Amino acid sequence: MELIHFRILLALKQRGTLNAASESLHVTQSALSHQMKNLEQRLGIILWRKQGRTLVLTQAGKYLSDVAESVIATVNSAEQHLNLLAAGKTGKLTIGIDCHACYEWFRTILQPYLQAWPDLAIEVTSRYRFNSFEAIQQYKLDAVLTSDPVFNGVLHYQPLFDFELVLIVAKEHRLAGFKVIEPAELQQETILTYPVERERLDMFRKVLQPAGIEPLAHITVEETDIMLLLVASQRGVCLLPEWLLADKIKNPDVISLRFKDLPLTKTMYLATRHEDVQLEYIQWLIEHAQSRV
């Protein structure tokens, strides 16, 4: 059984005669007759009978017509959907979030994004955090928000915006008065970070380790809100993007500091497959990310 048979049965149902059906399908009536005859022989069952000069569907024919209607509808809708996919009008965007801070930023843009692309199925996941590179190639992810790019040509990294990492301390903290500080000051501090290996934490990678400093203690915290709360109550200090603090004005009990001669400037990237860069809903993300910060 092939789609052509379903198409014929459907056209016959809609148009009444095989002649009319052949017109719909842009072939001769003869072709339809041959095709169905062939199917009947293979199935060993009669689908219609010539009654006078019109066709009457048998029970089996009626049944198959009904199946045809649903199958062809499914196929047509799939074809339509593929056209939209090809045109980038719709799709599914599974976006991976590589770091906690990225997630914080993405939250600020998610609402307008959902509104702008009502037909786009958006899925956000941190599942592939440490192998998002492979996940994109295997189409398990479509995009990744990251500030630690791996430029090797396999993926497209689109810079979204630059930001600075700042040290967050409580207002009453002993360092709060300083304009700039030295990494060495952190030796007596408890460091708060997200629960990630040290090699992936800028606090260790770029601040403490280069200065050869081991802090007093290292405590991991899942949630940014809680981290800020702990900082405010003098339980430790942490390194966060400055814009994150701007958003969290509900926390007036902390301030930010910069390190002397240590520019902690990073760039947020959106990583995608090269083929997807031009998709409209990817471009939207890029443009709005750039204009927003």
Place this chain on the structure above:
Amino acid sequence: MELIHFRILLALKQRGTLNAASESLHVTQSALSHQMKNLEQRLGIILWRKQGRTLVLTQAGKYLSDVAESVIATVNSAEQHLNLLAAGKTGKLTIGIDCHACYEWFRTILQPYLQAWPDLAIEVTSRYRFNSFEAIQQYKLDAVLTSDPVFNGVLHYQPLFDFELVLIVAKEHRLAGFKVIEPAELQQETILTYPVERERLDMFRKVLQPAGIEPLAHITVEETDIMLLLVASQRGVCLLPEWLLADKIKNPDVISLRFKDLPLTKTMYLATRHEDVQLEYIQWLIEHAQSRV
């Protein structure tokens, strides 16, 4: 888009590699590759990508695979159903009832019939009562219970059983004592019949009109139970199959009479298309009808 593409995507999903899929489909791997390439070009969208030595479905490919799964499942189940239909193991039997009495008889056999053929969709209708002949030819009906056959070779008429029409009167009726009666006696009676034209009523066609008699009154009644009730309370007399009375022993207040020299013997037929006579569920009906009466 054709079923072959769905079949390929499904086989690929199930077997993992195109080589394995080609084995499932009993063609070469080359054929699958060509087919899908062709589809991709026509759709203008890529469905998979070669990653290392294995294939990775793109978003569109994943989507189409899912569609494939459901479409192929539908088609397979349709094919299976058609096989059962061809073998007469299942089907839909729309049975037309030509006369009220036929309906009464059919009710007695319906219950065991439903039990014997749990997968057969049985529909009973009186919609085509006066053109069941055409309805069968147009596959709107599959069988008709009738005691007024039209033997012209177009339909197959299977005799089920013979029965006699008897006059039903109240026990206290003035005719109740008679062994046999003359049609002329009915001149003073009210005649009860189903609401059908006189030409189709045996009471008029075979009893009254041949004797040239017009009864006192003619009242039509829809329901057999009510008709018997009216007879019992002396509101009239009626002509019914004798077996119908046997079933209605709840009505002990009526008795049956026969006409002198007027054998009102009829035969109940099951009319079908010639091609359907051998269907198992039709044969069941025939056999059980014959053994039952």
Place this chain on the structure above:
DNA sequence: AGTATTAATGACTAAAATTCATAACCTAGG
């Protein structure tokens, strides 16, 4: 009765799918 319309059929042709042979590439294992 004659004409127009319907579907079926058989021979022929055009188109499409499949195979074969091979290239290009990748992975795993000595």
Place this chain on the structure above:
DNA sequence: CCTAGGTTATGAATTTTAGTCATTAATACT
């Protein structure tokens, strides 16, 4: 590091399939 074995892609040749054309047969309609 290179080879053996496995993957998909590709181009040309071949086979298969589908479609057309011309015609028949049956049947409505006028």
